[in-house]
Amino acid sequence: MFLYRAAPTLSPVEYMVRSHRLRWPELLPWLAILAAFFAFPSYLALGAQVMIMVLFALSLDLVLGYAGIVTLGHSAFFGVGAYTAGILAAHGWGEPISGLVVGGAVAGAVGLVTGLIILRTRGLTLLMLTLAVVSMLGEAANKAGWLTGGADGLQGITLDPLLGLFHFDLFGRTAYVYCALVLLAGWMFVRRLVHAPFGRSLTGMRENTARMHAIGAPVRQRLVTVYAIAAALAGVAGALQAQTTQFVGLNVLSFELSGAVLIMLIFGGVGRLYGAFVGAPIYMVAQDALSRLDPEYWFFWVGLLLVVTVMFARGGILGVVDQIRRKVMR
Template sequence: MSVTTAPALAAVDPREVLRAQVKWRWLETIFWLATLLPFLVAPTYLVLGSQIAITALFALSLDLIVGYCGLVSLGHAAFFGFGAYTAGLISKAGWGEPITGLLAAGCAAMVLGYLTSFIIVRITHFALIMVTLGMCLLLYEVANKAHSITGGDDGLQGVHMWPLLGHFQFDLYGTTAYGYAIVILFLSFLVLRRLVNSPFGLSLRGIRENPRRMPAIGSPMSNRIRTIYTISAAFAGLAGGLLAQTTEFVALDALSFQRSAEVLVMLVLGGAGRLYGGLIGAMIFMIARDQLADMNPQYWYFWLGLLLIAVIVFLPNGILGGCAELLARWRRKA
């Protein structure tokens, strides 16, 4: 091939280029160490903390398909709720061991995700939003009607968890719940971080960037989408299972449209397609709701609406995307 005068710019090692993109940063260590702070400085907020961790895991699962693959779902609560009911029902049936119960919740959601993924790969854009929304509404009404099993709109009562690892009782202050949720969140994060930095993760970004080109480089795109949709469903199910176990209750709103919409809002706020966006988004959303709703419960959506518009207009890549851009600009100057 014609090797004409390619300017020999400081010979870069291509592996190092890619390695630099995926290496663990000190900011990440600080972030995860900071998740332990609530135990010391805010023990009264551990219940809220566990809710945030659970929601963050849910947002993380959605980020896989929305942020990485570029497919918008408005029905992700279907998997969250399915996991929650699975975990709740297993406990109610007499098996209160948390970890196996949680894995069962993840597996159940994964199976549901796998089955529905065959519909998902056939549609895109607006139709996809509507179909995912439809599937979630459908599941909501099934759970509502199946009163004898799910408790309908009274919620699933009588969930009782055994102590975690045989030692840690689930207490009223949420100490065990928070520790449990944070560990599961962290382990899930590690798995998903590896996933998005793998060749598979790169192919997902390829689908997001240009679904027309993917077949032309020989990529079996439908398989990839089915796989990530199934994995995403599994992690949403884990989040739902965690909520059922730590609150020992499943409300019908685990499957609600509102839950699907809110998690999407969190992802947009934090910044989709960068894992931490979902985590930050969930934190901001949950803390803001807690604080603002204390002041004036009806008024909270006003502030949320304002925040959402401001972020979309001024930080189209979310809060984290905006931060990354600032950092890059600052580095270029320095």
């Protein structure tokens, strides 16, 4: 959304033609990622996990924030990506980048097929169907213990050096840089997508489906397309997690993970592209700190934080930042 921020020194056409240009705050996450690498060398493993969750939340933002598809089953694609890359690596296919691509492709295919079926519905029915998809996949992974390791989890994942050069070291330096580069590519891709006519039309469908139909947009086709794209991205995030932790547990195909990524996005701000970059780190760090403080009931505090966010800061943290900025500008 191009909010009318400063005095219009530009003509409206000029303003809109330039709307996709990079602004300096968009570089902040990358400075933070770079700084963290040097500032917290003993937390690089956590850092890699945070970036994976950012990518996962970013993919959810496409579906939920832009297209307005409310889903509680987004972990299905994270899980499929994780198991695909994990199973490949456990069976001798240890080359990381191809594993990532295959993980994303398989998740995208699952997104395409399930999307074609469930995106005929809307609202509560759709919500239930997204839940059903992840439940079914979770149960399937549990049953197919010979392939997935079942409840014990998938073990024996070994990775080749990245590009044949960089070994995945104990300190997680390679993993951190690897995750950062994949996230950078994912961000560039999503940013381009949401500023393209396709992304604008997703916002249009969220804002007013009837109007999108009336201007001749193939609404359902676009919804299925974005669902599949987001699924592929979520699959890449899952594959990254399988590769960097060298373990896949059944929790990747759980409703809890879908809920967690949704909460991350709501914390940060939905439909803003950068909500994922704010919400995921806060959630992960809060989880880390709170679970040490209160190992049994830490989720209570997350819940409380969520209640406060949705009651007093509907646009998430970035929404609050926007409000403050607008007040200052006036």
